[in-house]
Structures are given as C-alpha cells and as structure tokens.
Amino acid sequence: MAGSTEARTDRDAAPGEDDVWAGFRRQLFDAGLLLATGVDGVYGRSGEYEAVADAMDRLVLRVGADQAASTVRFPPVMPWATFELNGYLESFPDQMGSVHTFRGDERLHAELVRRAEVREDRGTLLETTDMVLCPAVCHPLYPTQSGTLPEGGRRVEVYGYCFRHEPSTDPFRMQAFRQHDYVYLGTPAGARAHRDQWIDRGLEVLGGLGLEVEAVIANDPFFGRPGRMLAANQRTEELKYEIVAPVFASGRPTAISSSNCHLDHFGRPFAIETADGAVAHTACFGFGVDRITLALLDRHGTDTDRWPATVRSLLWP
Amino acid sequence: MAGSTEARTDRDAAPGEDDVWAGFRRQLFDAGLLLATGVDGVYGRSGEYEAVADAMDRLVLRVGADQAASTVRFPPVMPWATFELNGYLESFPDQMGSVHTFRGDERLHAELVRRAEVREDRGTLLETTDMVLCPAVCHPLYPTQSGTLPEGGRRVEVYGYCFRHEPSTDPFRMQAFRQHDYVYLGTPAGARAHRDQWIDRGLEVLGGLGLEVEAVIANDPFFGRPGRMLAANQRTEELKYEIVAPVFASGRPTAISSSNCHLDHFGRPFAIETADGAVAHTACFGFGVDRITLALLDRHGTDTDRWPATVRSLLWP
Numbered sequence: 001m002a003g004s005t006e007a008r009t010d011r012d013a014a015p016g017e018d019d020v021w022a023g024f025r026r027q028l029f030d031a032g033l034l035l036a037t038g039v040d041g042v043y044g045r046s047g048e049y050e051a052v053a054d055a056m057d058r059l060v061l062r063v064g065a066d067q068a069a070s071t072v073r074f075p076p077v078m079p080w081a082t083f084e085l086n087g088y089l090e091s092f093p094d095q096m097g098s099v100h101t102f103r104g105d106e107r108l109h110a111e112l113v114r115r116a117e118v119r120e121d122r123g124t125l126l127e128t129t130d131m132v133l134c135p136a137v138c139h140p141l142y143p144t145q146s147g148t149l150p151e152g153g154r155r156v157e158v159y160g161y162c163f164r165h166e167p168s169t170d171p172f173r174m175q176a177f178r179q180h181d182y183v184y185l186g187t188p189a190g191a192r193a194h195r196d197q198w199i200d201r202g203l204e205v206l207g208g209l210g211l212e213v214e215a216v217i218a219n220d221p222f223f224g225r226p227g228r229m230l231a232a233n234q235r236t237e238e239l240k241y242e243i244v245a246p247v248f249a250s251g252r253p254t255a256i257s258s259s260n261c262h263l264d265h266f267g268r269p270f271a272i273e274t275a276d277g278a279v280a281h282t283a284c285f286g287f288g289v290d291r292i293t294l295a296l297l298d299r300h301g302t303d304t305d306r307w308p309a310t311v312r313s314l315l316w317p
Numbered sequence: 318m319a320g321s322t323e324a325r326t327d328r329d330a331a332p333g334e335d336d337v338w339a340g341f342r343r344q345l346f347d348a349g350l351l352l353a354t355g356v357d358g359v360y361g362r363s364g365e366y367e368a369v370a371d372a373m374d375r376l377v378l379r380v381g382a383d384q385a386a387s388t389v390r391f392p393p394v395m396p397w398a399t400f401e402l403n404g405y406l407e408s409f410p411d412q413m414g415s416v417h418t419f420r421g422d423e424r425l426h427a428e429l430v431r432r433a434e435v436r437e438d439r440g441t442l443l444e445t446t447d448m449v450l451c452p453a454v455c456h457p458l459y460p461t462q463s464g465t466l467p468e469g470g471r472r473v474e475v476y477g478y479c480f481r482h483e484p485s486t487d488p489f490r491m492q493a494f495r496q497h498d499y500v501y502l503g504t505p506a507g508a509r510a511h512r513d514q515w516i517d518r519g520l521e522v523l524g525g526l527g528l529e530v531e532a533v534i535a536n537d538p539f540f541g542r543p544g545r546m547l548a549a550n551q552r553t554e555e556l557k558y559e560i561v562a563p564v565f566a567s568g569r570p571t572a573i574s575s576s577n578c579h580l581d582h583f584g585r586p587f588a589i590e591t592a593d594g595a596v597a598h599t600a601c602f603g604f605g606v607d608r609i610t611l612a613l614l615d616r617h618g619t620d621t622d623r624w625p626a627t628v629r630s631l632l633w634p
Binding site: 035036037038039042043044045046047050070071072073074075076077078079081082084089090093094095096097098099100101102103104106109112113116121122123124126127128129130131133140141143144161163165174175176177223224225 | 426491
C-alpha cells in the first residue's frame with residue numbers, strides 16, 4: 001500500500017493553513033492527547049488517545065469478521081531487500097528510514113561521542129544494516145506469501161506502525177503512524193472486487209462515526225520526473241482511491257483511509273501465484289488509524305467523553 | 318530501562334547451544350507462529366502468537382491495576398537528542414538503529430538505485446535524520462516528565478516496540494521486540510520500593526504461568542573497557558535484576574523480564590524533580606512480552622489450545 005493515507009490532496013494547503021494545523025496540534029498537546037517529543041511528526045499518545053485508536057482497531061476487525069482473513073503482525077523494521085525488491089527505493093527514496101548502526105572500536109566510539117557533543121554529523125561513523133523502517137504495513141507480508149495461493153485467493157489483515165520521513169507540524173502528517181490493512185492476494189478480478197467492497201465498507205463505517213467522507217481518485221507521491229508519469233498513470237487507471245474527510249474550520253479534505261490495486265507489483269517479484277498458475281494480483285484497503293483518531297478529535301472535540309452517543313456506541317459497543 | 322531483558326546470562330551459551338535454539342526457531346517457523354523475513358531477529362507473528370502476546374499484555378495491566386499509573390504509548394522511533402542525552406550513545410552504541418534518509422536529486426537517486434542493484438553500500442548517499450529507533454520502551458517517556466512531580470511521585474505504564482541491533486538465530490534474541498513497563502518517578506526510596514514490589518509481582522505472575530522463574534542480579538551490556546567497570550558497578554549496587562526462566566532441554570536461564578533502578582540517570586538530564594525539589598530518581602520494571610511468549614511456547618508447546626488449563630485461564634480469564 002505504497003503512499004496510502006498520505007494523500008497529495010492535503011499538500012495543496014491554502015496560505016495560512018499551517019497556522020490552522022499548528023493550532024490544532026497545540027490543542028492536542030494542551031489536552032495531553034499527544035505528547036511533544038521535539039521531533040515533528042513523532043508524538044507520544046495518551047491513554048485517552050489510545051483508547052480511540054484501540055476502539056477503531058477493534059471496529060475494523062468487527063467490520064472484517066466475515067473475510068476469513070488470517071492475522072499477521074510485523075515489527076516496525078523490515079528487510080532492506082524487501083524494500084528494494086518491491087520498488088519503494090525506486091519510487092519513494094525521500095521517505096525512507098534506513099537503519100544504520102555503529103560497528104567501530106573504542107577509539108571510533110570516542111570520536112562518535114565527540115561529534116555528537118559538538119553537533120557534527122555522525123553519519124560517516126555509522127554503517128548500514130540490512131533493515132529499513134517499514135513504510136507501509138502490508139509490505140513485509142508479500143515476501144512471506146511466495147508460492148501458490150488457494151483457490152479463491154487469500155485475505156490477510158495486518159496492523160502496525162509505518163514510517164515515512166515527512167517532518168511536518170501538521171498533526172495529520174505523522175512520520176510514525178499506524179495502518180490497519182485488509183489485503184487480498186489472488187486474481188485481477190478478485191483484487192478489484194476486494195478494493196470496491198472495502199471502499200464501500202470504509203465509507204459506511206467512517207460515515208457512521210460522523211465524518212463526512214467521500215472516496216476520491218488519488219496518487220502516491222512518486223519521486224522525481226519519472227514519478228510524475230507513474231502518478232498520472234495511477235490516476236488514469238484508477239489504481240488508488242482515498243477516503244477523505246474535511247478537517248479544520250477550512251474543511252481541508254484529508255485522507256484517512258485508502259485503497260491500492262497493486263496489479264502484479266508484489267506478485268511478480270515475490271513469486272506469488274494463483275491456483276491456476278498466473279502471477280497473483282494484490283490489493284489492499286488500509287484504515288489510517290492515527291488519522292481517523294485525529295479526524296474524530298477534530299470533528300467531535302478533544303473530550304472523548306462528550307462525543308455523540310452514536311459515535312461512542314460504535315467505538316465502545 | 319537500558320539493556321533490560323537482554324541479559325548477559327544467556328550469552329554464555331554452551332557449545333552446540335546454537336543448534337538447540339536454531340531448532341526451536343525452525344519449530345516456530347514450521348508451526349507458522351513466527352514468519353521468517355530473511356533477517357535474523359526480525360519476524361512476522363501469527364494470530365496465534367499475537368493472541369498470547371496480547372493476553373500477556375492484558376494480564377500485565379490487570380496486575381498493575383492498583384498502581385494508578387497513567388498510560389502513554391510511543392511510536393518505535395524517538396528523537397536522537399533523547400538517545401544522546403540519556404547516555405545510550407555513550408553506553409550502547411553498537412545496539413543503535415540510527416534513522417537515515419535520502420535527500421538527494423534525481424541524479425543521486427539513479428546512483429543509489431545502481432548501487433543497490435550491484436550490492437554496493439548505500440550509506441554515503443544517505444543522510445542522518447533527528448531520529449533513532451527506540452532501544453527501550455521507557456526512554457521516550459523521561460523528556461516528557463520534566464518539571465515537578467506530585468507528592469508521592471508518579472507511575473506510568475508504557476508498552477511498545479524496542480529495537481536493538483543484535484542479529485542472532487536465537488529466537489529469544491530479537492532485534493525488534495516488545496516491552497511492557499511500569500515506570501516510577503519520585504524519591505530514591507520510592508524507586509527501590511517500586512522495583513522490589515514489581516520483582517515480587519513479576520515472579521508471582523510468571524510463576525503462575527508455569528515458568529520456573531527466579532530473580533537474579535544482572536548487568537547491561539555496556540560498551541568497551543569503561544563499560545566493563547559500569548557493568549561491575551551496576552552489579553555491586555544491585556541496580557539491575559532480571560527474572561530468568563530455564564528454556565530448551567538444556568534449561569538455559571533466559572531473561573524474560575527485568576527491573577532497573579536508574580538512580581538520577583534520567584531525572585538529572587531531563588530536569589525531573591520531586592515535590593520537595595530534589596532530582597528525581599526513577600525505576601522501571603519491564604515484562605519482555607515477546608520473550609515471555611516464546612518461553613511459554615517452549616515450556617507448554619507450540620499448540621496453545623493444549624496449554625495447561627491453569628495457564629490458559631490466567632491468560633484468557
């Protein structure tokens with residue numbers, strides 16, 4: 001789910017928009033819902049915030065209970081090899097979080113500590129590892145699915161933290177955030193049907209929470225000039241939809257969930273085949289759990305006890 | 318909680334021990350409980366595995382229900398500044414996961430992709446960010462606690478993913494793993510009392526799960542020659558205890574929880590004060606949720622449906 005819930009929609013901010021979102025962030029800090037860490041887009045979450053995120057997670061599971069989906073969870077780091085093979089390095093290099101470490105001796109360590117003290121760059125003293133921060137929660141899944149799928153394909157639900165290097169004072173644009181995905185692996189038609197079904201479900205469940213949602217065609221923020229062509233193509237083929245909700249007084253449309261049809265983008269490099277031997281197509285629908293939580297706090301206020309009864313009963317049945 | 322649940326105890330493996338743990342890992346892969354990713358210590362988790370980890374998490378919360386602890390959750394990355402200020406850079410540089418990214422243009426990007434293809438190092442094309450992977454779940458908490466504590470101190474429970482660069486085929490030594498901590502901030506006596514109380518609770522709850530646990534004095538794996546002195550001092554002052562359980566046929570003692578008395582290690586750099594204006598002392602007790610899950614799978618078998626009724630009723634009451 002490359003770039004999902006990271007819509008370009010909300011990049012085209014009107015002048016002064018940054019004051020609005022900085023104001024909302026200040027409100028979240030003041031209410032103790034988010035905790036500032038000193039890094040934009042990296043926040044602690046209070047128990048009250050987490051209660052909404054957890055409730056949203058459980059709601060997603062109830063909505064997907066009929067999918068016979070298997071459950072898999074991955075840690076927030078994944079193999080660099082996966083990142084390279086699935087094309088993320090090629091398409092979104094500027095969002096990467098490559099994991100580097102220190103393998104030097106005591107002398108080099110002293111130099112590392114000295115550099116830190118005088119604010120000199122540490123980069124050249126550190127070495128790459130075989131890991132990268134996971135940019136989309138479903139990415140580590142595909143290499144584990146190599147081989148032949150059962151008749152009718154397979155559904156997997158995945159939940160966890162993603163990372164994208166996009167520092168911003170806009171609280172909706174976190175660098176570390178959670179996605180809850182329903183992934184389908186199987187035929188091209190099955191992938192489209194999965195996508196369509198989940199867009200409908202997403203609209204229904206998010207609308208039920210009092211958000212004025214709509215599904216819009218979208219594209220991922222592909223890197224560079226060749227990326228602009230890829231983005232245009234993604235739109236023409238309607239491969240990516242986002243569910244957006246208006247936030248702030250300005251009603252800025254903000255992606256809070258998204259779906260991607262990957263065609264054979266993952267099936268080919270990871271040798272995933274349908275029951276009849278074709279390269280598998282995949283699709284995923286992802287609930288942007290942190291963005292949904294924030295949209296609800298924006299819409300219904302920062303005191304969750306005072307949210308509308310209909311919303312509360314959906315989240316905490 | 319520097320180095321917690323990363324005991325040196327299990328570093329002193331007998332010859333051939335690696336075959337034993339590789340065998341257990343193979344068993345976990347074969348049962349589908351862990352999913353191989355190609356990187357040692359980075360695994361997917363099945364729904365059955367997660368059901369145990371989640372149950373353990375809820376059990377920890379029930380055990381701590383009387384603590385009037387506030388809840389905070391942090392993402393898996395934290396500010397480099399925190400990492401530097403709290404001394405981790407100085408003491409455990411070799412375990413770090415420093416987050417680097419790409420800020421170049423299209424020409425440099427082409428070179429990056431080329432290097433990846435021919436397996437040349439990417440390091441020099443990437444730049445440092447202001448983030449590092451969180452090495453201990455309580456570390457991002459302390460900077461948020463600057464200021465004066467209430468009378469009696471404060472308790473906070475924190476849960477999440479930690480990262481330590483320690484690739485190993487031993488499934489107990491994961492690079493990405495979860496800790497659930499109860500942290501105390503307050504007086505020196507309060508910190509010791511918190512530690513003692515939680516070691517007792519830890520022994521009781523883990524013993525109740527059928528694990529033959531004991532608390533042992535331990536030390537963190539401080540780096541280099543000066544580190545050996547720090548480790549010796551930590552032992553002499555009994556600042557770190559680990560709860561170990563025997564695993565494998567060999568009964569290798571393996572840390573599955575740990576406690577640290579930090580003295581003023583965090584209170585001083587982050588300006589945390591007690592109600593009467595002294596530098597705060599802190600202590601934490603951490604349940605190593607992944608290690609406990611693995612110890613239970615080792616002890617009671619890989620089919621959780623067939624675990625003893627007493628164990629199941631504690632986990633799933």
